[in-house]
Amino acid sequence: MRDVVITGVGLVSCAGEGLETHLAALAAAGAPNTDTASFEPFQVHPVVPLEWDRQIPKKADQRQMEAWQKLGCYAAGLALDAAGAKEDAALKSRMQLIVAAGGGERDYAVDGQILTGLRTAENPGVFLNERLMSDLRPTLFLAQLSNLLAGNISIVHGVTGASRTFMGEESSGVDALRIARERIASGQDDIFLVGGAYNAERPDVLLIYEMGGFHWKKPYRSVWERPAEGGGMILGSGACFLVLESREHAASRGAKPLASLAGIASDRSRRQPGSVEKALHGLAQQLRARPEAVISGATGVQGITEEERAALKDIAPEAAVHATADLIGHTIEAQAPAGVALAAGLIAQGKAAEALVTSVGHWRGEGAIRLTKA
The missing domain is CATH 1.10.287 (Helix Hairpins)
Structure with missing residues (x-):
């Protein structure tokens, strides 16, 4: 099996643009930018203003995309830039693409x-x-088709290898990464562009999650503090894409890896009391995880958040634990890619030799991703 490394990250959210900006915000540990007025009583973490022309040059392309598609295209361009692949047409012609996506937006x-x-x-x-x-x-x-994001990335950035789109909330982000990693590790493919995007500033999705009782509508609290007061999540607008490739392929083109993607495991428990904690123990054991840092995708939803916290205390008692939702909000399909991006950044900075990324979906699906020093 071949080593799989991360050579490029594109990340946009309420915390800013780019990996370095997000790592600085993670270190500062302040509360994320929150909009409490636009969709009252719901709150969201809005994405920072972006200069779309930098990654989507044609106005015609911008006009025909919904917000989540523009976010995804923008982050994909950032990832290609970071990986040194943006101007290599031959490389992009065989680069494969996997997108984790939800449904389109409404009229x-x-x-x-x-x-x-x-x-x-x-x-x-x-x-x-x-x-x-x-x-x-x-x-x-x-315009509402989920695979339109993949199509727009292919058109705008010239990534024209095989394309796949996964749907299924948080789990789609985990499995998009898992499939790409396994195909590279097995020798089936050399390089992938993988990620997801989410627009939280949509009345229709806010209504859907309200009907499920998933929103946090009280003054801002960390995800770890919310369960004591009933629990809930705050959605965030953003996108994250990653360039993954075999170690040999990266070396052949002089690309410097941020971290190694050592393993990815996913599960779907029945969500009985204790099932999330049990699932995370099983996933960590499967990956042989011994993390020095944890990037948690915890939502703040009551029950599952406490179970994840308990599991992490057993799995990584000495590790620093960071919650992506406390930095960028909960970005559903983009949550796992964003967690991997942050973990890779911490490893590249020398702040950990091994990291574990968790993804416990707000009502289904569990995943864990192990990263090591490249």
């Missing part, structure tokens, strides 16, 4: 008109079908 005006009309419609079913047929443009359906 809120049309949604509102349809919901309002349904209240008084004589035949709601007929009314709904007629309005869906006449009011929703075919191009809107296309």
